[in-house]
Amino acid sequence: MSERKPRKQVVLLRPVPGTSVIHDLWAGTKLLVVALIGVLLTFYPGWVPIGAVALLIAVAAMLARIPRGVLPTIPRVLWVLLALGALTAALGGGSPVVSLGSVDVGLGGLLYFLRVTALSIVLLGLGAMVSWTTNVAEVAPAVATLGRPLRALRIPVADWAVALALALRAFPMLLDEFRVLYAARRLRPRDVDGDRRNRLRRWATELIDLLAAAITVALRRADEMGDAITARGGAGQFSAAPSRPKTRDWVAFAVVVAVCGIALALELTILGTSGTRR
Template identity: 60%
Template structure:
């Protein structure tokens, strides 16, 4: 479900795409400047409230492979070995949990950033991203920068990502259904075959997308849009500014 909007009207869906991009950028900068537990907690609360207002079901959350959990557990064990304050005493043994707390904070920070981007992608139509980027980057046109080209590139990336993900899934399923070859092939040859097929699928999708864009009037129509921010967008930005100010003040 990543990079695919969840259907249904909601206050978050009705926000301008540029407002969501500004909010994502502001929260990301806040967590970069002040990656404290307070900032992470307030940002996570903002994401949860936005997800509830957008009526996003829990089934949208992608499943996590088991090997990722194994890596996280192994990483947490190694951080406990590094020690650091605070220390806890277990009889004659003193264990420092400073490294483990830092590992938890970095993990929570990554999850918050992923959740922030996921909520924005679940509530934003990919077709609205390019006009929003073009509107936000309008001042850069005075420097003769290709803002429209950047907006089109971002929009096409958002549109192609779900399609390519589905194509790769079908390609992997078809690969597994093939009968075993009479002669056992090396792992490297199989990887080369899969990569070649993936490149062919990507080129075919790119050609189809190019023909569709040409038939609709070119790339100029992708970055053109009439949506503008309204009162809900002002309120949303004000809430985020208040969150940033509260986090920095505390």
């Protein structure tokens, strides 16, 4: 009997070690690219824009030398759910219609489901690329620089940048802590009880204990982080670091704008379909 391979955990907010052109890009450039692509796919979620963004992600992954090992293991349940969703969507029919002998099969619902699935995968890949190539410490200064024009409206951009930086720094630590708590819970001996009411009561008690432990760990981590921030000069240091775009950032942003513009032009003229705009 072959041993089951351990599942790969999702790696978030931790850059892949190494240097590359993508790693060296300014964090603000990556945020602007994500915003631009998000607007494009929101208003024109067609096959051409999705394919263009997927091509950009693939090229960026090659330039950043992202290893395949960072990809998480997809559970079988997800594949089953995707297959069930595709089957259900296929029953909706719609154009185009394919004739199989004397039976006409509408592929409209299936194609729509596949497009939505591809769009979700592309957006997840875009977020993962930013996470794997960007240091968390670079995000807050970039947000403060991008939001500088909003200071004229007395919007607390610096405070927002600090809050974002703290959230991004705390998320990986809390995720690790929750994994440890969950692993410790699984090591506890299970009571054998056939009564359904007692099982539900035990599960509720364990859930309350787990939530209480998670809140305690979060508060302890917050206290430790507060002491560390105070020792290093206060929270203002998060957004005070110099952060400016360079020549490579303007080139990268121009390439992304050009690719998105070409994809939009093709979507609206030659290769686009009439039912993709929202």
